Amino acid sequence: MDVRYLPTLNAILNTTSAVLLVRGYLLIRQGRREAHKKTMLAALCVSIAFLVSYLVYHAQVGSVRFQKTGVIRTVYLGILLTHTVLAAVVAPMAAVTVWRAWKNRIEKHRTLARITLPMWLYVSVTGVVVYLMLYHL
Numbered sequence: 001m002d003v004r005y006l007p008t009l010n011a012i013l014n015t016t017s018a019v020l021l022v023r024g025y026l027l028i029r030q031g032r033r034e035a036h037k038k039t040m041l042a043a044l045c046v047s048i049a050f051l052v053s054y055l056v057y058h059a060q061v062g063s064v065r066f067q068k069t070g071v072i073r074t075v076y077l078g079i080l081l082t083h084t085v086l087a088a089v090v091a092p093m094a095a096v097t098v099w100r101a102w103k104n105r106i107e108k109h110r111t112l113a114r115i116t117l118p119m120w121l122y123v124s125v126t127g128v129v130v131y132l133m134l135y136h137l
Contacts, residue, residue: 006057007135013050014127017043021121037101044098047124051091066134076133083126090119 020043027036066076097116100109 003057003060006053010050010053011128011131013046014124017046018124079126080130086119087123090123094120
């Protein structure tokens, strides 16, 4: 199986997720609940597609080392560390946040979403940054 294109696909999925998250936030601020719901479900589906693609890629390739040295390596590792830790935390948080909305527990959903959204957005954006640094520096 040729998986060389998957890192680029993953970056596209992360970018799409980030755009959908911002759009979903703006929609709910405008009081457009139905559009918000559809957009956030799309963000969740795109993030799940990313996770599947990411796992397939790394099951085939293993880990990919950052080749640069010096300060840029320290910056990369710092971004990667925060990205990885928050990705592990935000995945179940996003699931619970969506579940609460689905069950119409709006106050609990809103309370958790205020924490989940910035974390999820950070993970999506830093995923693209990690890709750019790893494959295009």
